[in-house]
Amino acid sequence: MSSTATQPPGSQLSDALARDRLGVPAIVFFMMSAAAPLTVVAGVVPTGLAVTGLTGIAIAFLAVALVLAIFSVGYVAMARHIANAGAFYAYISQGLGKPVGVGASWVALLSYNMFQVASYGGFGAIAQPLFLDWFGVDVQWWILALAAWALVAVLGVRDVAVNGKVLATLLVAEIALTVIFAIANMTMDGFTPSADALDPGTLVGAGSGALLVMAVTGFVGFEQSVVFSEESRDPRRTVPRATYVAIALIAVTYAFASWAMISAAGDNVVQRAGEEGPELFFNLAAVQLGDTALHMGHILFLTSLIAASISFHNIIARYMFSLGREGVLPRAFGRTVPGTGAPKNGSLAQSAVGLVVIVLFAVMGWDPLVELFFWGGSGGGLGVLLLVTLTSFAVIGYFARNKVGEDVLHRVIAPVVSSVILLVMSYLAVDNIAKLLGVEPGSTPAIVVPSAFAVLFVAGVIWALYLRSARPQTYSGIGLGARSATTGGGGFSAALNENTEYNR
Structure with missing residues (x-):
């Protein structure tokens, strides 16, 4: 099937994403690559232990997986009726109204860009000492970050199937190593299974909000099944299957590996996590597997960050x-690469953002590990949690107006249950933002991160209201994707004549 579609004159959809390119395995690879299993187990888990002092991260992963599985019941049901690369944006627009949807889309762009640029900072900062150890060459972190950036920029305008093959190769090796290292931890002398790592009580104690957000951060990417719905084969079946498979695999991998690491480290795991950071996971396994395995772990840790960068780049571009x-944005972003169907200008714009951030951090001398990788990833996790919560309520709103062949479980019960739980989790996350970022309450990062999401959301709502009054035809097409009736000028460009031609 052709990667582009012939559009009627005046249709606002000048290009289409490539059709029928992705099956369940490919989408799962995209989803799990964004989740970056090795990065989470070796990076997020030790950080969570050091920052919160809570060892219940394994049970937090399982709890979040359960909540996301309940959320996905309504989420994938809605996907059977709406195929749109905008995912959260489209669903919120059709469930809670177009102004809320546009506000959410701006929050989504910030959240995913935070993850994207954070991965560059993490790659550069972590690769720098490794290159010095391996090759005796002290390469500046930003040079290494730019190398990763260049690779992602090139792949971003290639066929989505090519990206999927790259991610599949990296992900299989990454998961295999994570499991092998976890098993090695279990074979250590004196290994004692940790009950604290699976203690449900840690989910309601002090700092539980920070712990839950860290767990949510590990699942970011599970929603990608819907982002790729327009490019998947038989999305009514592919999307649900990929979503549930990814959530289950992520939950089992994270819970098992984090439990094994905490158990192997023993009672002083929090102290060791603070002192060793990401090296804790590798150091424990190296006792049993030796230095070769340690080096292999470091290599795959770096490729895990690259895989996450590729995956987030694809989300943002779409x-x-x-x-x-x-x-809603200039129409130039609605164009694709002939022959590949990749979202060309969206990809190039994201590459430009990544380049600017890397250069800015290099020039200002800011810390790429703490101020970019850690704060960026944590802030992005908070943003995605807020978006998932809004989307859960949007599912309720959509099915309240459109009883379209779904049973009461998919339309009402699961969405209501997930909305209540996610609302509580969001409150705890915002309330624990300082602990999440590892800063003092009332400090600049603790204020700026949630405020940035609030400001962008309000700005997006105001922009949508402007479109409603000044460009009603543009406004009427918000959230409709390929069925949008909009024509003429883009959201930020001068208004052109708009007609009523629909591309259905």
């Missing part, structure tokens, strides 16, 4: 494509 296609 969000921008969706917004450009509908005129």
